[in-house]
Amino acid sequence: MSISREQQLQYLEAMGIQAWTARQADPAVPVEPQPAAMESPAPAPGKADEPVPEAPTPDVFAASSDVAGLDWPALEARVSDCRLCDLHSSRTQTVFGVGNRNADWLIIGEAPGHDEDQQGEPFVGRAGQLLNAMLQAVGLQREQVYIANILKCRPPNNRDPKPEEVVCCEPYLLRQIELIRPRLILAVGRIAAQNLLNTQTPIGKLRGEVHRFRDTGIPLIATYHPAYLLRSPLEKRKSWQDLQLAVRTLQEQNG
Numbered sequence: 001m002s003i004s005r006e007q008q009l010q011y012l013e014a015m016g017i018q019a020w021t022a023r024q025a026d027p028a029v030p031v032e033p034q035p036a037a038m039e040s041p042a043p044a045p046g047k048a049d050e051p052v053p054e055a056p057t058p059d060v061f062a063a064s065s066d067v068a069g070l071d072w073p074a075l076e077a078r079v080s081d082c083r084l085c086d087l088h089s090s091r092t093q094t095v096f097g098v099g100n101r102n103a104d105w106l107i108i109g110e111a112p113g114h115d116e117d118q119q120g121e122p123f124v125g126r127a128g129q130l131l132n133a134m135l136q137a138v139g140l141q142r143e144q145v146y147i148a149n150i151l152k153c154r155p156p157n158n159r160d161p162k163p164e165e166v167v168c169c170e171p172y173l174l175r176q177i178e179l180i181r182p183r184l185i186l187a188v189g190r191i192a193a194q195n196l197l198n199t200q201t202p203i204g205k206l207r208g209e210v211h212r213f214r215d216t217g218i219p220l221i222a223t224y225h226p227a228y229l230l231r232s233p234l235e236k237r238k239s240w241q242d243l244q245l246a247v248r249t250l251q252e253q254n255g
């Protein structure tokens, strides 16, 4: 898919980064190099036409042995009935994940918030709209990617997930990753990035480089959560850089 420059500018404006264009004329501000994807942004080629390679299952998925072998419907049903941690008692519903189950891009956030808990879908509301705009700015529609969270149930008052909740819930996400086999993981926000990378390093130091998701070899790029960007719009420029890095990483991977 490709979008016109005009559409791209509209998406960038929706992200609140229209000022970046103006700053390019300011010689005091370094101009962000424009990769080819910026002029003709396109998602990585789909996997539909490619043979699915037989790959050994990385050890990381051994942790999901309880859900190993579950197909999508069975996994979704298991999550829907899950009472493994206390969050089941305060949720309106579980938030399983949404999108293309053969996606190249897997977007992983923290946990459902109020709107997500009500609607049963991750990244809705204002933060979701900003995420959609971010994706559209690199030529991706929301429906082309898969979006999930570290936790499937909303923590009360949007508090941070507790470690034991993450441990309980992680096998579901790992099975989703195993089923999707994405070419790239975008970890959105501190909680997602730190849990996926098993680190306490601040998000500001995790972003801007290509990590690997545990022993899978899947490239993982961390960036700020859209909810944070709504509160700190000056950081949008860094998130835009992270998205460009993600596009380049996929392009290089697809060779």
Ligand code: SF4
Binding pocket: 079, 082, 083, 084, 085, 086, 087, 088, 094, 151, 152, 153, 165, 168, 169
């Ligand atoms: S957060 Fe995860 S582990 Fe906890 S009840 Fe919900 S689905 Fe189960």
